[in-house]
Amino acid sequence: MQWETVIGLEIHTQLATSSKIFSGAATVFGAEPNTQACLVDLGMPGVLPVLNREAVRLAVMFGTAIGAEIRRRSVFDRKNYFYPDLPKGYQISQLEFPIVGPGEVEIILEDGERRIIGVTRAHLEEDAGKSLHEDFHGMTGIDLNRAGTPLLEIVSEPDMRSAVEAVIYAKKIHQIVRYLGVSDGNMQEGSFRCDANVSVRPLGQEELGTRAELKNINSFRFLERAINYEVERQIELIEEGGRVVQETRLYDSDKDETRSMRSKEEANDYRYFPDPDLLPVELDDAFIEDAVADLPEMPDVRRARFEADFGLSQQDAATLTGSRELADYFETAATIGGDTRLSVNWVMGELSAALNKAGLDIASSPVSAGQFGGLIKRMADNTISGKIAKEVFEAMWSGDGSADEIIDARGLKQITDSGAIEAIVDEVIANSPQQVENYRQADAEKQPKMLGFFVGQVMKASKGKANPQQVNELLREKLSG
Amino acid sequence: MSFDQSEVEKIAHLARLAVSDDEAQHLTADLSRILDLVAVMEKVDTSGVEAMAHPLHMTQRLRTDEVTETDQRDQNQKIAPATEAGLYLVPRVIE
Numbered sequence: 001m002q003w004e005t006v007i008g009l010e011i012h013t014q015l016a017t018s019s020k021i022f023s024g025a026a027t028v029f030g031a032e033p034n035t036q037a038c039l040v041d042l043g044m045p046g047v048l049p050v051l052n053r054e055a056v057r058l059a060v061m062f063g064t065a066i067g068a069e070i071r072r073r074s075v076f077d078r079k080n081y082f083y084p085d086l087p088k089g090y091q092i093s094q095l096e097f098p099i100v101g102p103g104e105v106e107i108i109l110e111d112g113e114r115r116i117i118g119v120t121r122a123h124l125e126e127d128a129g130k131s132l133h134e135d136f137h138g139m140t141g142i143d144l145n146r147a148g149t150p151l152l153e154i155v156s157e158p159d160m161r162s163a164v165e166a167v168i169y170a171k172k173i174h175q176i177v178r179y180l181g182v183s184d185g186n187m188q189e190g191s192f193r194c195d196a197n198v199s200v201r202p203l204g205q206e207e208l209g210t211r212a213e214l215k216n217i218n219s220f221r222f223l224e225r226a227i228n229y230e231v232e233r234q235i236e237l238i239e240e241g242g243r244v245v246q247e248t249r250l251y252d253s254d255k256d257e258t259r260s261m262r263s264k265e266e267a268n269d270y271r272y273f274p275d276p277d278l279l280p281v282e283l284d285d286a287f288i289e290d291a292v293a294d295l296p297e298m299p300d301v302r303r304a305r306f307e308a309d310f311g312l313s314q315q316d317a318a319t320l321t322g323s324r325e326l327a328d329y330f331e332t333a334a335t336i337g338g339d340t341r342l343s344v345n346w347v348m349g350e351l352s353a354a355l356n357k358a359g360l361d362i363a364s365s366p367v368s369a370g371q372f373g374g375l376i377k378r379m380a381d382n383t384i385s386g387k388i389a390k391e392v393f394e395a396m397w398s399g400d401g402s403a404d405e406i407i408d409a410r411g412l413k414q415i416t417d418s419g420a421i422e423a424i425v426d427e428v429i430a431n432s433p434q435q436v437e438n439y440r441q442a443d444a445e446k447q448p449k450m451l452g453f454f455v456g457q458v459m460k461a462s463k464g465k466a467n468p469q470q471v472n473e474l475l476r477e478k479l480s481g
Numbered sequence: 482m483s484f485d486q487s488e489v490e491k492i493a494h495l496a497r498l499a500v501s502d503d504e505a506q507h508l509t510a511d512l513s514r515i516l517d518l519v520a521v522m523e524k525v526d527t528s529g530v531e532a533m534a535h536p537l538h539m540t541q542r543l544r545t546d547e548v549t550e551t552d553q554r555d556q557n558q559k560i561a562p563a564t565e566a567g568l569y570l571v572p573r574v575i576e
Contacts, residue, residue: 017546024549033567034558038550042557054546075534082497084571097534131574141568269495274534282540 001239002203005231006211007166007196008158011173012151013183014127014191015058021126021150022049022092029189037129037144043087048277051076055150056281058182059099059124060291062152065180065298066119068103070288076124076278079270084142085129093153095272098123099281100152105176106300107168108318117169118157127151146190152182158197158208163227167220170194175299179324187218194223198230199244209234210244214251214258226251230258302327310340319348325363332369337376346376350393367396375403387464388412416467418474421458424466425474428457439479451475484513 020027023040040047063070075097078090100122107115129144154173160166174192177183185192199211214230217223229251234244249258297305299321306317306327321327326347334343351372355365367375375396379389384407395406407413415421429436432454439450451472458471486509493500493508500508554567563570 019546019548019550024544024547026548026550032554034554034569035552035567036550037557038553039557050544051541052546053543056543080495084574132568133574136565136568136570138573139563139570140572140574141565142571143568271495276535278535279537279539279541280534281543 003200003231003235004203004205005161005163005227006158006199006201006208007160007163007227008211009154009156009160009166009170010195010197011154011156011170012127012193012195013154013173013177013185015055015150015152016181016183017052017054017058017150019052020148021052021055021124023148025148027149029186029191031145033141033143034145037147041087041144041148043089049092049275051278051281052150055124056099056283057287057291058150058180059122059152060283060288061180061295062154062177062182063100063103063122064288064292064295065176066103066105068119068122069101070283071097071099071101072283073097074099074123074281076275076281077272078275079125079272081270083128083131084140085131085144085147087129087144087147091126091128092275092278093125093272094123097280105169105172107165107172109165109168115159115165117159117172120155120157122152122154125151125153152177158199163224163231166196166227167224170220170223175322179296179299181296181324187220190218193218196223196227196230198227198234200231200234200238210246212244212246212258213248215248215261217251222251222253225253225256226258229256233258296324299324299327306331310334310344312340312344316344316348320344323362325361329362329365329369329372333373333376336370336373337380339376339380342376342379343373346372346379346389346393350390354393354397366399367393371396371402378403378407382414382416382467383407384412384414385464385468388414391464412465414467415462415465416470418470421462421466421470422474424458424461425454425471425478428454428461429478432457436479447479451479454479484509484516 014027015021017027019025020041023038025038025041026036028036040049060070074094076092077095079093079095080090082089098121100119102121103119104116105119107117109115127146127149129142129147132141132143134141156169160169174185177192178185183191187193194217196214196217197211198214199209201207201209212230212234214226217226230249237244248261250261251258303314303317303321306312306321307314310317312320320330330343330347333347334340337343351365351367355362360366375389375392378384378392379386384392391410392403392406392412395401395410396403400406401409435450435453439447439454442450454475455468455471458466458475459468462471486505489505489509489512490500493505558564558569561569
């Protein structure tokens with residue numbers, strides 16, 4: 001039988017605030033355990049939550065960026081369950097009245113097809129703490145630094161039909177939140193986590209199959225693998241006469257399998273009710289206008305502009321707008337450098353390679369976009385050749401200054417003075433009588449290849465500074481004589 | 482409306498409350514009466530009334546995003562039954 005996979009994602013993204021969503025405790029990653037957990041985060045009696053304005057502002061920014069409805073009135077609810085890293089015995093979340101209503105994002109599939117993925121809602125909530133199951137004399141250690149960290153949970157429609165599509169959608173949301181600066185999106189630090197609702201149904205059937213929820217996946221690679229495993233498991237189960245049960249499953253990346261965590265019937269009875277400690281949130285026009293006043297150019301818009309303004313291919317434009325930092329870098333370098341093709345090649349070539357090797361991202365590149373543009377400019381105006389540019393780039397990388405400073409200090413300026421080049425060419429010809437003889441007697445079609453020897457000699461004698469084009473021309477002229 | 486004792490037991494379990502058989506019986510009767518009252522109120526036509534999220538006619542005040550809390554871990558952990566390496570220790574959780 002032909003099966004169709006149906007996937008919906010719930011993405012938890014940590015909002016980039018300094019303090020928690022309901023308390024004034026810090027949210028810095030990697031702090032000593034429990035040093036950022038105050039009385040509110042600990043759920044002590046008598047404390048009251050007060051909502052962080054910035055968390056609301058960031059949620060409004062995200063909602064606006066995906067063209068969603070921003071709810072003027074939203075309500076916080078208590079989601080009740082017991083777990084030691086949830087001190088209050090409930091998580092403050094939003095059920096019936098989330099802050100962000102329906103919106104959508106466009107993804108581009110591998111074959112270039114465009115697809116709209118519906119975003120059902122996005123709501124504000126607090127994160128729980130962290131349980132450490134290493135052995136503390138048979139006990140579990142609890143770090144509540146993360147408790148109360150603001151999250152935006154972005155819930156999609158079941159609009160994806162394969163693991164690959166789910167990954168493309170997740171990457172798109174990741175790109176959007178990072179462009180907006182709504183979240184740092186750091187997956188290793190847990191700032192961006194995915195839950196996937198996965199079901200299968202016979203192809204052509206309208207009704208959805210029973211879904212399993214795959215929890216807490218913190219890399220795009222694992223997301224793809226977890227879904228693929230789960231789809232196979234469900235199909236196999238049904239084809240053997242079994243039945244998929246609605247449950248939460250955990251993906252184990254070591255074993256590359258999903259396994260049942262708990263049955264939903266009982267554990268999922270969260271008994272939501274409006275949190276009496278928090279009043280309804282009402283946003284006026286001024287708040288929303290202010291929140292979206294400095295919304296940056298979104299990746300899709302920027303990609304289209306790069307294609308139009310710089311004449312880039314869709315592929316290059318998509319790569320260069322992958323992150324806001326990379327797009328900013330390229331745009332600055334290309335504008336200063338004045339040569340798009342060179343800028344594309346050098347940003348994606350030399351620079352990317354150096355960053356990869358050093359394990360750095362573009363934002364922490366030792367060569368600034370302005371400096372890099374300066375280097376492109378000197379290649380574009382023929383001050384230096386591509387080969388010398390590599391040397392200049394390495395010096396810039398080590399902090400030796402701007403391209404112009406390095407070119408001056410090291411005397412790397414390309415020799416374009418034809419008199420100077422001619423002198424070197426003459427010398428090389430005089431020193432290589434045998435090669436000259438061979439060249440002159442060779443067939444015309446073999447000569448271009450043989451010219452390489454002379455070019456190499458001239459470049460060597462000029463320490464790579466002679467303009468290669470001029471060298472070629474002069475050599476051809478002199479050798480034919 | 483009648484309320485089943487098994488429902489009381491289920492809710493007690495979800496809330497991690499130890500309820501004896503005797504108490505469960507009483508609670509079933511009490512809760513049934515409350516729900517009967519709710520059933521009476523449900524007969525009122527509320528089609529033109531917006532659902533209330535809070536009894537106060539006020540809206541949520543928003544806080545400036547500032548870190549105002551300092552580290553009080555030592556103080557906070559004084560009342561914890563067990564701590565180690567800065568962590569609160571609890572009976573082992575088995576997932």
